[in-house]
Amino acid sequence: MKKVSVIVPCYNEEATIRLLLEAIYQQSYPLEDLEVVIADGMSTDHTRQKIADFLNEHPRLHLRLVDNTKRAIPSGLNRAIEAAQGEYLVRLDAHSVPAANYIEECVAALDNGYGDNVGGIWKIQSVGKGWIARSIAAAAAHPLGVGDALYRVGANAQYVDTVPFGAFRREMAVQIGLFDESLLTNEDYEFNMRIRNAGGRIWLDPAIQSIYFTRSNLRSLAQQYWRYGYWKAQMLRRYPKSIRWRQALPPLFSASLLGLFISGFFFSLAWKLLALELASYIGIMLIAGLSTALVQKSLGYLAGLPLAIGTMHIAWGTALLWGIIHPVSASSLTK
Known part of the structure; x- marks a missing residue:
């Protein structure tokens, strides 16, 4: 089996980090061929303690925590890649919960040569329970909210411009220069743009599924989309x-x-x-x-x-x- 490194940038994710770790631990992919590298942006909540507690309870999981002093997502991804030992890298987010066969499906898609970066679709859920939180989750999967973003609204397997998170060979990531740390958001789209410009392909496969938790209130939603818009302009x-x-x-x-x-x-x-x-x-x-x-x-x-x-x-x-x-x-x- 291929050695796989799951890379996760995070910052103050105490509400969801355990859900992610539990999902990784329950993957169908063999644990002995799997490692997790979390690049933490010096969290000020209980994120690190929750990671330590999970590791104490599940000593079979190979997990390493590295510091991301810049706190941004692209720098966190690069620190995790630098520390990773796997041939294949599977990027995940601390707001996500991958399906039990997520890593297995990613590896199969890469081995079958479907794409140089492969990813799947989101099953969007709310982390909150109020009517606003549920509405935000619905908006994040509605065509009026996200247009033709196929990984949000569902699609057949096909080649696309970008995928959420993604799985790719470490060698390829190093060859194209890792993630651009000058883009504090939209780093994934820019990464996929360089892959395509180098002749690579991005593969979206609905068999690769994960739950993604949205923001719980309008203020945090506005901050998130302001950040997306501003950094999209820079890209x-x-x-x-x-x-x-x-x-x-x-x-x-x-x-x-x-x-x-x-x-x-x-x-x-x-x-x-x-x-x-x-x-x-x-x-x-x-x-x-x-x-x-x-x-x-x-x-x-x-x-x-x-x-x-x-x-x-x-x-x-x-x-x-x-x-x-x-x-x-x-x-x-x-x-």
Whole structure:
């Protein structure tokens, strides 16, 4: 069997880290051929203690904890790769729970030559129990929230631009230069972009499945999507042709709202156009919320889904625009 290293960047993940470790321990892949390398961003909660407790309870699991002093995800991934000893690397997230055959399916896809980076689909769940938390989870898998992101909405096996997490050969990762530590988010898409530019292929296989836990409130959701949007803008400076239609719509929507609002002080027609655009948008969101509420038999989605999707659109769209006009400085990357 191939030696596999599971690499996990984390920071303050006490709520979910044990769920991940339990799922890894229960994998169908032989434990003797498996190691786990967690790169912790110097967590200030009980993450490290929970990892230590799990290791004491499961001494058969080969687990190493390395420091990620920069705290960012790409630096954590690189520290984990540098410490890993496996021929194959399986990236996972502390917010995820892989299916029992996850690693086995990843290794099979790589061995069969389907792709240079292989991944699967998310079964999205809420880490919270309130109506907002459930609505955020629904929004993260709704076409209006994520467009054609196939790993979120489900798809047949096929070649794609990117996959969540991913599994790949260590040799390939080293050859293309590991993860770009100057991108604090969108590092996975950029990594896959370099793979494809080098002639490699990205394979999405629905047999590879994991549960992904979403944010539990609108504030943390807005912060997450602001970060996504801002760093997407930085990546677009290098790869301007990489933007997809679904990614262009939120910044265009945000720009149109701002443009019509400012124009309204000079042209009265702009106020009417702004009202029409907002009414149309809200109407579409309410229809989506009603549809989800009927399917899930819960009225909370009627308001919750529009609020969650709207937060995602506005945060991501405005952040991307801000990132275009306000590029990241080199000094900010060293803080």
